[in-house]
Amino acid sequence: MDLVCPLCNGLKNMEVSCMNCGEKMKDGGLVSDYYDNYSPYLPISITGKIDGRPSSECVHLFYCPQCGKDKRIAVEKEIL
Numbered sequence: 001m002d003l004v005c006p007l008c009n010g011l012k013n014m015e016v017s018c019m020n021c022g023e024k025m026k027d028g029g030l031v032s033d034y035y036d037n038y039s040p041y042l043p044i045s046i047t048g049k050i051d052g053r054p055s056s057e058c059v060h061l062f063y064c065p066q067c068g069k070d071k072r073i074a075v076e077k078e079i080l
């Protein structure tokens with residue numbers, strides 16, 4: 001029995017609309033992937049382990065191809 005993120009594993013697609021312009025946002029992948037590239041520029045509170053966040057969530061970064069706005073969305077992992 002494994003907890004997996006349905007998005008990371010391609011089991012599901014998530015439709016997220018940009019709150020700014022209404023364009024469909026793209027899944028930019030796991031937020032943790034971004035830590036490696038951008039961690040020097042991020043506040044400590046999001047580069048460290050997120051306190052109190054249950055490990056049953058996978059946080060994805062969605063971004064809008066139209067206006068560039070981004071949004072973190074916690075995806076609930078599912079039991080396979």
Ligand SMILES: [Zn+2]
Nearest residue numbers: 005007008058
């Ligand atoms: Zn995921």
Ligand SMILES: [Zn+2]
Nearest residue numbers: 018021064067
């Ligand atoms: Zn937008």
